[in-house]
Amino acid sequence: MSETTHQLFREQTTGKKKRERTRSALLDSAISVFASKGFEATRIIDITNHAELANGTFYNYYQDKDELLRDVAVGLAVEITGRINAEMDGLSHGPTRVALATARLLRIARHEPEWLNVLLEGIFIVPELQSAIVQYLRQDLEIGIEQGHFTVTVNLLLINQILALIRAALLLDPEMSDATVRQTCEGVLRLLGTTPRRATKLVTSVFERHLSGET
Amino acid sequence: MSETTHQLFREQTTGKKKRERTRSALLDSAISVFASKGFEATRIIDITNHAELANGTFYNYYQDKDELLRDVAVGLAVEITGRINAEMDGLSHGPTRVALATARLLRIARHEPEWLNVLLEGIFIVPELQSAIVQYLRQDLEIGIEQGHFTVTVNLLLINQILALIRAALLLDPEMSDATVRQTCEGVLRLLGTTPRRATKLVTSVFERHLSGET
DNA sequence: CTCATTTATGAGGTTTTTCTCATTTTCATT
DNA sequence: AATGAAAATGAGAAAAACCTCATAAATGAG
Secondary structure, eight states: OOSOOOOHHHHHHTTSOHHHHHHHHHHHHHHHHHHHHOTTTOOHHHHHHHTTOOHHHHTTTOSSHHHHHHHHHHHHHHHHHHHHHHHHTTOOOHHHHHHHHHHHHHHHHHHSHHHHHHHHHHHTTOHHHHHHHHHHHHHHHHHHHHTTOOOOOOOHHHHHHHHHHHHHHHHHOTTOOHHHHHHHHHHHHHHTTOOHHHHHHHHHHHHHHHSTTOO | OOSOOOOHHHHHHTTSOHHHHHHHHHHHHHHHHHHHHOTTTOOHHHHHHHTTOOHHHHTTTOSSHHHHHHHHHHHHHHHHHHHHHHHHTTOOOHHHHHHHHHHHHHHHHHHSHHHHHHHHHHHTTOHHHHHHHHHHHHHHHHHHHHTTOOOOOOOHHHHHHHHHHHHHHHHHOTTOOHHHHHHHHHHHHHHTTOOHHHHHHHHHHHHHHHSTTOO
């Protein structure tokens, strides 16, 4: 095993039966390896090595890489949307919700650089995940539209454009500097029809009110 | 070989020596196969089969897939930028240039769905190509900024955001309907700081003036 | 048309990755 | 501690992909 980061799944299963603990080890290792080599280039043995298991052990749990990716991506989606939701409680202003959700997502990527990477790969390979994310995003967009703040019709292309901006940020600056986070949030708002001036103001206020006490 | 589309490289080498013709066959086949299976998943034999050549023939021309991708992507970049440039002659209004270039690019993708796909994969694997595209885009952005039409600072993230919107369009609607092209052009302009209203007007006028007589 | 040169071929050797399963080890219950 | 069940192991068979090279075919200059 190399340097240990997250342990997302391990944490959820300490104390549980061995079967669950080993499965978690595979899931956590898969995140690391998928993120560093990419899903396609990953070999089963890369994952089992990372988890300090024999290659044969993999087949006690999954048929193939795809099955594992599904589990990983769904787990990440649950964790990440859970965290973001927790922060958005009570916010009713559409644009603020969108800006905050975007910023929070990217901030999570700063601390757990591997997660977003793998989640985004998963979105395009695991169909069920795609539709879950779409629904999730759509909600906040509708709120902003009802309030007259967004000039846009919600369709699949729009959702993908937003995801594409997030992906671009991750690709170009995996460290996820504040500058990158801000530019991405503003980009998303602009795409939705917010004027540049308002977008800048909004993002600044979101940073001050909701994201000041963080690394 | 499956159904024949483009023949971009073949066309450029009919009459030339056999070596060039075979190389072109490999390049054209590579486009088809890369586009349909993705670069990573493509096997050498997929390409030689498509070109109706023996697998050994590949190694008379290239060391590996990467070398082939470089040739393919550079060739596509030359062809595509050449076509777009030809249409932009004399246009001095920055936003119009950006909108037209975007629309033209996507229209090319409509007729040759494989090209943009492979070009975009190439951009992230062939470094020389990346910098070429960046320079190319940067020019038009600077024009628009000097004219006071864009509210934006040109950096690498911005360039990648624009590319990301184009990729999103290709991913979601490879047929590249007019609706998709328009929404993408408007998205790019919004990202650059054009107001939604102006973006819509601009794109409409570009469609009328420059893109009316096409399929 | 001839023939030296260039190019194409594909069988098979090599390497890489997958996947199985008989055996060993660990677990957790009594 | 004993014991049966559950899990892990890793050697090696099987499959997939790569790449070489001796031979065959095609080319095109004269």
